[in-house]
Amino acid sequence: MNELANFRTGRLPYYLLITGVLFLLAGSYAGLFVAPPEQYMGQVQRIMYVHVPTAWNWMLGVIFALVSAIVFLINGNYKWDARLEGALEVSTLFAFLLCCQGSIWAKPTWGVWWDWDPRLTSVAVLLFAFLGIVALRNFVDDPARRAVWSAVATIIASVDLPIVYYSVKWWNSLHQQQSSPATVSNQYYFPLRVNAFGMLFLLSAFIMLRSRVASMRLRDELAGPETI
Amino acid sequence: MLTALHKELLLQWRSRAQFLAVLVFGAAALLLFSFAIGPDAQALRTFSAGFLWLGLLLSSTLTLAESFHAEMENQALEGLLLLPANPRAIYYGKAIANWLQLALIGVSLVPVMVVLYDAGTTRIASLIGVILLGTAGLSAPGTLYGAMTAQIRSRQTLLPLLLFPLIVPALLASVKATSLVILGDPMGQSRSWILLLAAFDAIYWSLCGMMFGRVVDE
Amino acid sequence: MLAIEVENVARRYGRRWALAGVSFRAEAGSVVMIAGRNGSGKSTLLRVLSTAIRPDAGTARVAGFDVVREREDVRKATAILSHASYLYDALSARENLAVAARILGKKASVDGLLDRVGLLARSDDAVATYSAGMRKRLSFARVLLQDAKVVLLDEPYGQLDPEGFALVDEVVAELKSRGVTVVLATHQVEHVSELADQVVMLESGRLV
Numbered sequence: 001m002n003e004l005a006n007f008r009t010g011r012l013p014y015y016l017l018i019t020g021v022l023f024l025l026a027g028s029y030a031g032l033f034v035a036p037p038e039q040y041m042g043q044v045q046r047i048m049y050v051h052v053p054t055a056w057n058w059m060l061g062v063i064f065a066l067v068s069a070i071v072f073l074i075n076g077n078y079k080w081d082a083r084l085e086g087a088l089e090v091s092t093l094f095a096f097l098l099c100c101q102g103s104i105w106a107k108p109t110w111g112v113w114w115d116w117d118p119r120l121t122s123v124a125v126l127l128f129a130f131l132g133i134v135a136l137r138n139f140v141d142d143p144a145r146r147a148v149w150s151a152v153a154t155i156i157a158s159v160d161l162p163i164v165y166y167s168v169k170w171w172n173s174l175h176q177q178q179s180s181p182a183t184v185s186n187q188y189y190f191p192l193r194v195n196a197f198g199m200l201f202l203l204s205a206f207i208m209l210r211s212r213v214a215s216m217r218l219r220d221e222l223a224g225p226e227t228i
Numbered sequence: 229m230l231t232a233l234h235k236e237l238l239l240q241w242r243s244r245a246q247f248l249a250v251l252v253f254g255a256a257a258l259l260l261f262s263f264a265i266g267p268d269a270q271a272l273r274t275f276s277a278g279f280l281w282l283g284l285l286l287s288s289t290l291t292l293a294e295s296f297h298a299e300m301e302n303q304a305l306e307g308l309l310l311l312p313a314n315p316r317a318i319y320y321g322k323a324i325a326n327w328l329q330l331a332l333i334g335v336s337l338v339p340v341m342v343v344l345y346d347a348g349t350t351r352i353a354s355l356i357g358v359i360l361l362g363t364a365g366l367s368a369p370g371t372l373y374g375a376m377t378a379q380i381r382s383r384q385t386l387l388p389l390l391l392f393p394l395i396v397p398a399l400l401a402s403v404k405a406t407s408l409v410i411l412g413d414p415m416g417q418s419r420s421w422i423l424l425l426a427a428f429d430a431i432y433w434s435l436c437g438m439m440f441g442r443v444v445d446e
Numbered sequence: 447m448l449a450i451e452v453e454n455v456a457r458r459y460g461r462r463w464a465l466a467g468v469s470f471r472a473e474a475g476s477v478v479m480i481a482g483r484n485g486s487g488k489s490t491l492l493r494v495l496s497t498a499i500r501p502d503a504g505t506a507r508v509a510g511f512d513v514v515r516e517r518e519d520v521r522k523a524t525a526i527l528s529h530a531s532y533l534y535d536a537l538s539a540r541e542n543l544a545v546a547a548r549i550l551g552k553k554a555s556v557d558g559l560l561d562r563v564g565l566l567a568r569s570d571d572a573v574a575t576y577s578a579g580m581r582k583r584l585s586f587a588r589v590l591l592q593d594a595k596v597v598l599l600d601e602p603y604g605q606l607d608p609e610g611f612a613l614v615d616e617v618v619a620e621l622k623s624r625g626v627t628v629v630l631a632t633h634q635v636e637h638v639s640e641l642a643d644q645v646v647m648l649e650s651g652r653l654v
Contacts, residue, residue, distance in 0.1 A: 073442065125393050125396050126393070128389075128392070128393040129390075129393035129394060131389075132386070132389040132390040132393060133390070135386060135389060136376070136386060136390065139380050139381060139382055139386060140380055141460060144500075145379075145446070148442050148443070148445065149376055149443060152372075152439045152442060152443055153373075153376075153390065155435075155439070156369065156372075156394065156432075156435060156436070156439070157393070157394060159431065159435060160393075160394055160396075160397070163397045163424075163427075163428060163431070164396050164397050166397075166424070167396070167397035167400045167401060167424055168396075168397075168400065170420065170421075170424070171400050171404065222502075231545060231548040231549050232549075234545075235534075235537075235545045238537060238541065239534060239536055239537065242536040242537070242572075243536060298534055298535070298536060301535060302530050302531045302532055302533045302534070302535065303528070303530035303531075303532055304532050304533060304534050306498055306528075306530070306532065307528075307530075307532025307533075307546075307588075308532075308545075308546075308549065309521075310496055310497065310498060310521055310524075310526060311521065311546060311549050311550055311592065312517075312518055312521035312522060313549045446498060446499045446500065
């Protein structure tokens with residue numbers, strides 16, 4: 001499959017990694033030390049400077065996975081399967097981070113590790129869904145089947161995301177109203193933006209690198225017979 | 229598609245002993261839940277809807293896996309596809325048959341629920357309606373993933389792993405709606421939950437039908 | 447008219463190439479024998495021709511249609527007797543054939559076919575109670591039901607008794623007289639070479 005031979009990412013991911021880390025350092029410094037503490041929540045609120053960018057980028061990761069899945073099903077080009085593999089695993093990582101950050105925020109604020117916030121709960125559900133798809137990929141040896149099945153499963157899981165969000169929101173609204181942990185007011189935008197971009201660079205770099213590994217394996221699996 | 233459905237029903241009828249076993253499994257699950265909670269009659273009644281649907285969900289993994297067993301033992305599914313048979317017709321035939329079987333299990337578990345949790349209700353029609361909608365939500369993606377996992381090893385673990393996160397909205401809505409039927413619905417909330425279930429069913433019955441052809445392709 | 451055109455077809459399973467570049471052609475109405483040891487790729491070749499699996503490289507046309515791009519058409523024109531019986535164990539012979547007949551939209555006489563393959567007496571028993579030879583006969587009946595232009599038989603003589611052998615020979619001769627192309631993969635080389643117009647020998651996925 002010649003298309004995979006052209007799957008080169010060059011040095012770009014490494015530049016992105018470095019830039020991303022630098023941005024994150026800058027943004028986190030600003031968020032931790034420079035920005036003033038929030039009025040009601042105090043120092044704990046600072047986690048938002050990491051949590052919100054992680055959330056935005058997780059969403060981007062999921063969208064990229066969905067797009068890769070759809071494109072693969074349409075044109076059958078294995079480059080997109082490699083990208084899907086990268087996007088799935090990196091999104092799973094980000095989802096896991098989100099859940100951790102959410103717990104870290106929830107414990108001091110509400111006294112519990114988990115508060116069934118609709119957004120966070122949707123992330124948890126999708127975390128499990130993507131873990132399932134990653135497991136599926138590991139159990140299927142035939143590359144063609146693996147690609148088609150994980151693309152189908154990704155589409156189904158992604159379509160589910162808004163439905164899960166709304167159902168949990170309604171379900172939760174029957175209990176006490178809790179203020180959303182993701183409100184950030186104007187003055188604090190700088191660290192947020194910087195971190196958001198930093199994470200974006202990291203997200204892209206991770207996906208690129210992981211996809212490249214996937215494409216190398218695919219190239220090996222799809223290679224032609226020795227003499228044909 | 230009717231042929232496919234007829235074949236499915238015939239197969240199910242022939243393996244009705246299996247159905248009974250799944251039913252007993254479901255009932256046993258409900259029994260275990262009551263032990264897990266303890267003899268708190270009030271709590272049991274409050275959460276009875278949740279137990280019913282959890283029991284049904286666990287039973288569904290058995291049913292769905294079983295529904296592809298007959299297809300795989302002699303590669304009968306491949307045989308059908310090569311006739312050629314329309315994959316979509318095969319899918320809907322199977323999904324409907326699975327739906328009916330799950331609904332039957334659900335309805336059969338209601339008396340168990342009534343007895344164990346003192347969760348009776350006179351609104352039988354509503355209860356059956358919710359069970360029908362909820363099991364439809366389980367059957368559509370369940371049949372699709374059942375087809376996938378039947379063809380690989382470790383199928384028992386993979387099917388629940390893939391299915392459970394997906395049907396969270398259907399589970400939530402079914403439990404809530406059932407709960408409202410049993411415990412009363414002073415604020416008329418059940419309508420929104422039923423609508424959610426219906427929307428979930430509509431989306432997944434169409435989406436999974438479209439995808440089935442690619443999933444059983446080789 | 448060429449019923450079968452295979453051009454450099456290759457197919458892998460994991461790292462092993464079951465077929466590694468096979469080409470041959472067959473005229474309509476001819477009988478082709480595919481011979482070779484166990485594991486030489488005979489079944490894989492038949493499966494590719496039936497569109498059960500796709501080739502990883504190369505092209506193939508059956509009954510004038512491409513096996514990858516025009517699969518529906520190939521399937522309509524082809525019937526395969528595979529290693530797997532394609533049967534539902536819980537259903538009876540009659541029911542199994544009835545399902546296939548209904549999907550095909552044929553009102554063909556299921557009884558007639560069952561009688562032809564010698565299963566009429568046990569036609570209402572569940573297939574689970576059948577011996578291997580009886581299952582083969584039922585699968586054979588299923589193939590005949592499809593009334594295909596190209597019939598692919600993977601080891602049709604396997605598990606059959608002498609009457610079964612005669613049945614297969616009889617059917618192959620009859621199909622040939624009706625202009626149906628028959629591809630037979632078999633170990634029974636001496637026996638079939640009398641019937642065959644063409645022989646394709648496979649070894650480790652290649653022609654010899």
